[in-house]
Amino acid sequence: MSAARHPALARAGRWLDRVGRTRLLLLASALALLVTIMVLPMASLFEQAFLDNRGAFVGFDNFVSYLTSAGFRSSLINTVFIATTTTLIAVPLGFFYAFALSRTTIKAKRFFRYIAMLPIFMPTVVHALGLIYLFGRQGIVTRFLGVESVLSGPVGIITALTVWTFPQAFLMFSVALEYAAGRFYEAAESLGVKPLTQLLRITLPEIKYTFINACFVVFTLSFTDFGAPRVVGGNFNVLATDIFNQVIGQFNMGMGAVVGTVLIMPALVSFVVGRLTSSRNSGAMNSRSTALTIRRGPWRDTAFFTLCALVTVFVLGLIAALAVGALSTFYPFDLTFTLSHFDFQVGHGGIAAFTNSVLMATLTAAIGTAFVFVFAYATEKTDGAGPLVRFARLLASIPVALPGMVIGLAFIFFFNDPGNPLGVIHGTVAILVVANVLNFFAVPYITASGALKKLDREFEAVADSLSIPRWKLFFRVTVPMSVPALLEIFMYYFVSAMVTISAMVFLSTPQFPIAAVAITHMEEAGNLSGAAAMSLLILLVNILVRLAYEVAVRLITARTTRKETHAHLDSDLRLGRHGRGLRLHGARGGLRQRLPDARPGADAGGDPSADGDVEAGARGDDAEREAAREPVGAGAR
Amino acid sequence: MSFLQIQGVTKKFGTQHALNDVDVTIEKGELVCILGPSGCGKTTLLRVIAGLTSADSGRIVIDGRDVTHLPPAKRDFGIVFQSYALFPNMTVLGNVLFALKQKGGRIRDEMEQRAIEVLRMVDLFDHRTKYPRQLSGGQQQRTALSRAIAIEPSFLLLDEPLSALDAKVRTKLRTEIRAIQKQLGVTTVMVTHDQDEALTMADRVIVMNNAVVEQTGTPREIYDSPASAFVAGFIGSMNFLGDDGEDAGERWAIRPENIQTVAHDERWDIHAKVTDVEFKGAITRVHGVTGDDHPVAVDLTSRRARTLDLYEGKVLYLRLPEEHLSAYTGVTADDAASRRSTAAAAVPA
Numbered sequence: 006m007s008a009a010r011h012p013a014l015a016r017a018g019r020w021l022d023r024v025g026r027t028r029l030l031l032l033a034s035a036l037a038l039l040v041t042i043m044v045l046p047m048a049s050l051f052e053q054a055f056l057d058n059r060g061a062f063v064g065f066d067n068f069v070s071y072l073t074s075a076g077f078r079s080s081l082i083n084t085v086f087i088a089t090t091t092t093l094i095a096v097p098l099g100f101f102y103a104f105a106l107s108r109t110t111i112k113a114k115r116f117f118r119y120i121a122m123l124p125i126f127m128p129t130v131v132h133a134l135g136l137i138y139l140f141g142r143q144g145i146v147t148r149f150l151g152v153e154s155v156l157s158g159p160v161g162i163i164t165a166l167t168v169w170t171f172p173q174a175f176l177m178f179s180v181a182l183e184y185a186a187g188r189f190y191e192a193a194e195s196l197g198v199k200p201l202t203q204l205l206r207i208t209l210p211e212i213k214y215t216f217i218n219a220c221f222v223v224f225t226l227s228f229t230d231f232g233a234p235r236v237v238g239g240n241f242n243v244l245a246t247d248i249f250n251q252v253i254g255q256f257n258m259g260m261g262a263v264v265g266t267v268l269i270m271p272a273l274v275s276f277v278v279g280r281l282t283s284s285r286n287s288g289a290m291n292s293r294s295t296a297l298t299i300r301r302g303p304w305r306d307t308a309f310f311t312l313c314a315l316v317t318v319f320v321l322g323l324i325a326a327l328a329v330g331a332l333s334t335f336y337p338f339d340l341t342f343t344l345s346h347f348d349f350q351v352g353h354g355g356i357a358a359f360t361n362s363v364l365m366a367t368l369t370a371a372i373g374t375a376f377v378f379v380f381a382y383a384t385e386k387t388d389g390a391g392p393l394v395r396f397a398r399l400l401a402s403i404p405v406a407l408p409g410m411v412i413g414l415a416f417i418f419f420f421n422d423p424g425n426p427l428g429v430i431h432g433t434v435a436i437l438v439v440a441n442v443l444n445f446f447a448v449p450y451i452t453a454s455g456a457l458k459k460l461d462r463e464f465e466a467v468a469d470s471l472s473i474p475r476w477k478l479f480f481r482v483t484v485p486m487s488v489p490a491l492l493e494i495f496m497y498y499f500v501s502a503m504v505t506i507s508a509m510v511f512l513s514t515p516q517f518p519i520a521a522v523a524i525t526h527m528e529e530a531g532n533l534s535g536a537a538a539m540s541l542l543i544l545l546v547n548i549l550v551r552l553a554y555e556v557a558v559r560l561i562t563a564r565t566t567r568k569e570t571h572a573h574l575d576s577d578l579r580l581g582r583h584g585r586g587l588r589l590h591g592a593r594g595g596l597r598q599r600l601p602d603a604r605p606g607a608d609a610g611g612d613p614s615a616d617g618d619v620e621a622g623a624r625g626d627d628a629e630r631e632a633a634r635e636p637v638g639a640g641a642r
Numbered sequence: 643m644s645f646l647q648i649q650g651v652t653k654k655f656g657t658q659h660a661l662n663d664v665d666v667t668i669e670k671g672e673l674v675c676i677l678g679p680s681g682c683g684k685t686t687l688l689r690v691i692a693g694l695t696s697a698d699s700g701r702i703v704i705d706g707r708d709v710t711h712l713p714p715a716k717r718d719f720g721i722v723f724q725s726y727a728l729f730p731n732m733t734v735l736g737n738v739l740f741a742l743k744q745k746g747g748r749i750r751d752e753m754e755q756r757a758i759e760v761l762r763m764v765d766l767f768d769h770r771t772k773y774p775r776q777l778s779g780g781q782q783q784r785t786a787l788s789r790a791i792a793i794e795p796s797f798l799l800l801d802e803p804l805s806a807l808d809a810k811v812r813t814k815l816r817t818e819i820r821a822i823q824k825q826l827g828v829t830t831v832m833v834t835h836d837q838d839e840a841l842t843m844a845d846r847v848i849v850m851n852n853a854v855v856e857q858t859g860t861p862r863e864i865y866d867s868p869a870s871a872f873v874a875g876f877i878g879s880m881n882f883l884g885d886d887g888e889d890a891g892e893r894w895a896i897r898p899e900n901i902q903t904v905a906h907d908e909r910w911d912i913h914a915k916v917t918d919v920e921f922k923g924a925i926t927r928v929h930g931v932t933g934d935d936h937p938v939a940v941d942l943t944s945r946r947a948r949t950l951d952l953y954e955g956k957v958l959y960l961r962l963p964e965e966h967l968s969a970y971t972g973v974t975a976d977d978a979a980s981r982r983s984t985a986a987a988a989v990p991a
Contacts, residue, residue, distance in 0.1 A: 463727035466694050469714035470721040471741040471793060481740070485731045 027475065029393075032383040036397050039380070041427070042443050043404065046419035050411065053418050054262035067259045068266075076242070081267075084228055084243040087159060088271070091166040091227040096219050098167070099174025100212075102316060105309035107182040108208075110299055117313045121175050123320055124168050126547035128504040128521040129232030131327070131540040132165040134528060136237060138326035138537070140164075143337050145326055161237030166230060168323065170223040171316075177222065181215035182208075200302065221275030228271045229408035231507045232521075236528055244268050245410050249510060252414065262418070265411045276406035324544065330537035346538040349523070358523035359542050365437050365519060366502035373442040373449065373498040374491055381453035382483065386465060386475075405447035409507030412444050417511050432514045440508045445501040449494040456490035457483070489561055496554040500547050643706060645670040645829050646691070646797065651700030653686055660686040661697070662853040668846075673823050673830040675840035678850035679876065685801060687850070688833045692799055693717050705796060720790030724802040726782045728774040734761065734785050735770040738792050760788040763822060780811040787819065791826060798823070800832035804839060816843055837877055841865065849873050871895070871970035881938050882970075883912070883962075892971045898927060898941040900966035903950065903958050910959035914938050919952050928952060 057063045071077050102121060106114050124132060139146050140156045147154045156164075189207050198206070209216075231245040238246060244264055252261035331347075333340040349355045384397045416439075420431045430436045460483065468478040484491070506521040513519045520539050527536040644667040653661040660683045668674050676684040689695035691702060693714040702710045709717050729737055738757040761767045764784040774782055783803060790798060803819070804812045820843050823830050834840050840847045841861040849856045849864060849872075856876075857869040868874035874895050875882070881901070884893040904910050914930035917937075926947035928940045940960065942950070950958075 461723075461725050461727045463723040463725055464729070466692070466714065467721060467723070467727045467789075469694070470692065470717075470719055470790070470795070470799075472715045472744045473740065474744075477744075482729045482731060 028383065028387045031379065032387045032393060032397060035376075035380040035383045036393070036400065038376070039397075039400050039446075042439050043400070043407075046412070046415035047407070049418040049422070050262050050265055050415035053258055054266055056259050058257065058259065063259070067263045071260055071263045076247070080242045080244050080247050083159070083241055084245075087162050087166065087234075087243060088224045088228040090159075090163050091170060092220050092223045094163070095167045095171040095223050095227075096174045096216070098171045098316070099176075099219060099223075100178045100216070101309070101312055102171070102175045103178035103182055104208075105313050107179055108299060109306050109309045110301055111306050111310045111313065113313075117317065118179075120313075120317045120320055121172050122551075123172075123324065123544070123548075125172050126500060126504065126544050126551070127540060128506050128524065128543065129165055129169045129230050130236050130506060130521065130524050130528065130536075131232075131543065132168045132323065133161060133233045133236035134330075134524065134533065134536055134540060135323035135327050136161055136165055136168075137533065138330045138336075139322060145329070145337075148337065157237055157239035158241040161239075162233045162241065162243070165233035165237060166227040168320065169230070169233070170226050173226065174219040174223055177215050177219045178212060181212040200300075200305075217278070218275075221271075221278065225272045225275050225408070229268055229410060229507065231410055231510065232525070235525055245408075245507070248410055248414065252417070252511065258418070261414055265414045268408050268411055269406065272406040272408060276403075280402075324541075327537045327540050330534050331541050332538075333534070336534060346534040347542075349527075349535055349539065355518075358518040359520045359539060361434070361517055362503055362520035362543070363546060365434050365441070366499045368434065368438045369441040369445075369502035370495045370498040372438060373445070374495045376442060377446065377449040377494055378453050378484075378487070378491060381450055381457055382479065385454050385457040401450045402447055404443055404445075407444070409440075409444050409505055409509075410511075412440055413508035413511035416440050416508070432516060434517055436512050437509060437517070437519065438502075440512055441498070441502040441505060444505065444508055445498055449497055452490050452494055452497075453487070456487045460486055489558060492554055492557050496550055499550050503543055503547055644668060645705055646831070647701075647703040648687070648691065649701040649703070651687075651690060651697045651702065653683075653690060653695065653697050659683075659853040661690065664700070664850075664853075664855055666848055666855060666858070668829060668831060670829055671827045672845040673820065673832065673843060674846050674848060675844035676831065676833045676848045676850060677837060677840040677877075678835065678856075680835060682850045683853040684833045684835075684850050688799055688801055688831060691831060692719060692721060718796045719799055720793060720795035720797075721799040721801065722783070722786045722790050722803045724805050726774070726786040726806075728782055728785055728789070730774050733771050733773055734766055734777070734788075737774070737785060738789050741789050742792050744793075756792060760792045763791075763825075764788045764818070778811075779807045780815055783807065783815060784818070787822070791822070791828065795828070797829040797831065800830060802833055802835070805834070805836070812839075819843070841877075849876065851876070867968070868895075874968070874970060879939060879941075881936075883932065883936055883938065892969050894962075895968050895970055896962050896966050898939040899925075900963060901938070901940045902961040902963065903940065903942065903946075904961050906959055908959070909961065911962045912938075913957055913959050914940075916952055916954055916956045916958060918954070919947070921947075926952075928958070930958060 054067055055062055055064060057066070102117075105111055106118055111117075136144075136156055138144060140154055140161075141147065142154045142156075144154060144156070147156075189211075190203060193203050193207060229245055231249065234241065234243045234246050235249070244267060248261050248264040248268065251257040251264060329340075330336050332342055332344070334343045334345070347356075349358065380397070380401060384394050384401065387394055416436060419425065420428050420436055422428060430439065464478060464482060465475065467473075468475065504521060506525065509519055509522050510525070513522050520543055524536045524539050524543075527533070527539065646666075646668040648664060648666040651661050651664045652659070662683075664683075664687060666687070676687055678684045686695060690697050693709065693712060693716075697710065700710070701708060704717060729740065732740060735757055738760060739753060742753045742757060758767060758770070761770055764787055766781060766784055766788060769777060769781060774785065777785065783806075787803070800819070804815055807815065816839060832840075832843070841864075844861055846858060847861055847864050848858045851872050857864060857873045859867075859869075864873060864877055868877060868880075871882075871893070874880045879898050880895050881898060882893045882895050912932050914932045916928055916930045918929040920927040920929065921944065924944060925941050926944045928942060928947065930938050930940070932938050938960070940958070
């Protein structure tokens with residue numbers, strides 16, 4: 006070895022050997038890829054905010070002129086109003102719905118659960134469209150009651166956003182409530198504590214952080230949503246539509262970038278708060294919490310059943326209204342059945358918009374799942390490269406703070422730049438796929454790294470001792486053991502890509518139209534039936550994918566249980582344990598719940614410095630392992 | 643030359659030493675236990691030998707080859723972890739075969755023969771088509787062992803292999819592992835915090851504390867002539883008499899079973915008032931306080947204890963035979979150690 010001559014070189018060589026050249030290369034390329042699709046585009050967005058239309062540097066002029074304009078003030082006030090009101094309605098609704106499903110004895114829980122997930126399978130433009138069919142000027146309900154419609158404007162936006170965000174809050178709360186520590190309630194019962202007091206003094210404190218996170222998630226989603234205001238907003242301007250108008254309407258790129266920057270703010274705040282609170286969120290729940298036995302409560306159950314039933318009627322009513330619109334010849338004047346609206350006019354992309362969407366969603370799911378999993382593998386299994394790994398983890402958590410509108414805009418600036426060789430993907434399905442992979446990266450990343458963490462961390466050591474190459478271990482053990490997580494990620498990516506619109510409005514082109522955008526166009530052109538028909542197709546394909554996922558998971562679980570004949574089980578390795586309660590469905594919010602997992606060494610013996618550097622991290626691990634082995638000894642330390 | 647030599651190995655995590663200038667030699671074919679309280683560095687030492695953790699300084703020589711900077715795969719060892727780390731998606735046979743296939747050079751039939759041979763050795767042949775989760779803890783551990791020895795490694799590392807098992811299985815497996823190790827004659831290093839395990843299984847025991855080796859020797863040597871107050875207090879039970887630990891002066895140490903009870907009119911060294919009588923089956927441990935307020939424990943055969951008619955407050959006259967007394971100065975590690983060790987080893991001084 007010639008390297009041995011120079012001590013520094015030799016040291017570097019040994020470090021490479023130890024960390025593993027391949028793994029380091031893997032981590033480096035995963036990082037490089039994420040930097041290319043996230044950091045660079047974001048940088049060009051921020052750069053653009055300081056340029057005028059001719060590309061000259063104008064400092065903060067754009068910010069000043071936008072922030073002082075009357076239009077901005079009203080848009081900001083409107084957006085905050087929309088987001089706040091939606092949060093105030095959707096979060097409590099989500100909580101009570103989740104409470105009904107996990108803490109009462111009402112019937113048809115599974116049915117209600119699926120109902121609550123339906124809105125996630127549709128873009129916000131579709132919720133808005135459904136509302137138009139129900140409550141618009143020609144709406145079914147409006148006409149039936151013979152009243153004036155008040156839908157257009159804030160009422161419509163808030164209602165559509167509530168329908169869209171309530172499931173997100175619901176899913177976050179159901180994860181939190183599922184981890185009930187039954188002991189607390191048993192103790193409370195034995196002390197004669199009244200049910201209401203139990204709710205206030207045990208349940209609410211237990212879900213405090215979930216509550217905060219749910220508020221942030223719902224607020225951010227409604228703050229940045231584009232679809233609902235676009236369809237039912239009328240003249241009620243919000244920030245997301247402002248960006249669109251600035252960029253697409255007036256080609257005012259600099260201004261668009263400024264609005265984009267403003268749009269990031271709540272997500273950024275929620276991101277920081279999320280990281281701060283999540284570290285304290287991991288306390289009470291552990292696998293040893295006893296299951297909760299739910300007492301009967303007729304009044305309680307009646308109330309909650311009514312709530313669930315009302316939500317169900319509303320959600321199904323929305324979908325039924327879409328179906329009426331899509332299947333009748335000329336609503337509301339000719340209600341005879343027809344399938345003609347499914348022969349979409351070519352002008353808005355035709356049926357191609359739908360097949361394109363399916364293609365895009367499939368590609369997003371396939372590429373996204375592979376990328377996320379490799380990224381998570383690189384960050385979880387590269388020992389000895391601490392700073393790099395921590396950097397990668399930080400980067401991986403940023404996409405959650407990036408609204409789709411902002412990603413779309415940033416991508417335009419970055420990939421549309423004639424000087425950028427990567428610009429070739431502009432206008433193709435590739436740029437849409439990349440934007441989606443990035444936009445929905447954070448939640449799958451948590452799922453993937455969580456699944457990897459559950460694998461015995463000595464696998465690598467054993468493989469090394471047996472001279473089994475890491476790639477072989479990866480394909481023969483790591484991947485097979487992570488199949489449930491991979492399916493979940495695939496499904497999440499697919500559904501998200503099918504319904505997303507915000508980034509797409511900037512990136513999809515007439516050459517490659519997609520369904521969610523086509524719905525907006527059809528709606529604008531007055532072709533509501535076509536829009537409704539397209540909406541139904543999106544809903545249908547998402548339900549099918551979800552069903553396929555459920556079947557696959559059930560098959561895997563069944564196969565795993567069949568193998569379990571003996572009772573002595575190592576529960577950590579049990580596949581069946583996976584997804585329960587941790588399944589994503591479509592909740593971005595699940596992320597924050599599980600952020601503790603993602604933090605390096607977060608549970609390493611309570612030593613706050615333990616995630617400070619590699620060595621300390623390792624020490625924490627060692628100490629933790631030793632402590633776990635020597636239960637009596639640990640007490641004296 | 644010794645088979646495995648660890649020379650001046652130091653490893654720090656942050657500012658804390660996990661290994662502080664550790665020297666250890668291990669001979670070919672022996673089973674060596676590294677024993678110590680939690681956090682003493684024993685697991686780190688094992689991982690350094692395996693190459694899973696790199697030492698900051700020092701040298702590791704295996705079979706005349708300097709392996710200090712070699713990755714684990716080039717060190718030719720088999721390893722068994724407390725968690726077993728069996729590949730959950732492969733059967734027992736699959737786990738063993740997966741290991742064998744990497745070694746190359748063998749044809750498939752030969753590999754299967756070898757796999758079946760080791761599975762018979764650990765008595766798992768009948769369970770070869772089962773998946774790890776269908777096995778009991780002991781069976782899983784034996785699978786892990788068979789996987790490690792299948793590749794005929796030049797040495798074997800066992801990282802707390804029995805800690806996750808319940809007491810009965812543990813005792814049984816001790817004997818089994820030891821028998822297989824002897825049969826194969828494979829050099830074995832085992833980390834444990836369980837002194838019974840170390841004393842019953844090992845040819846030699848390395849006692850570690852605070853990142854340094856306190857003593858190396860056969861189980862008998864370690865028990866009969868502890869080299870330091872720490873070892874004296876950590877292994878078995880020990881009475882410390884004389885000065886208080888805080889004074890760091892010289893103290894006398896004697897094991898409870900070496901103290902004799904004598905009649906008042908015979909020659910006695912100290913007397914003690916009985917505070918508690920602990921019946922343990924064949925023997926009975928009597929706790930007492932000496933005249934100068936030191937706690938003392940005496941082990942008697944239960945038959946002898948019955949003849950003494952023990953009750954709280956009764957005064958016993960004790961003889962401390964000189965050949966069983968040893969003196970230790972300074973180190974008061976036993977205070978910490980006694981609180982730490984699982985076996986409630988030392989009588990509080």
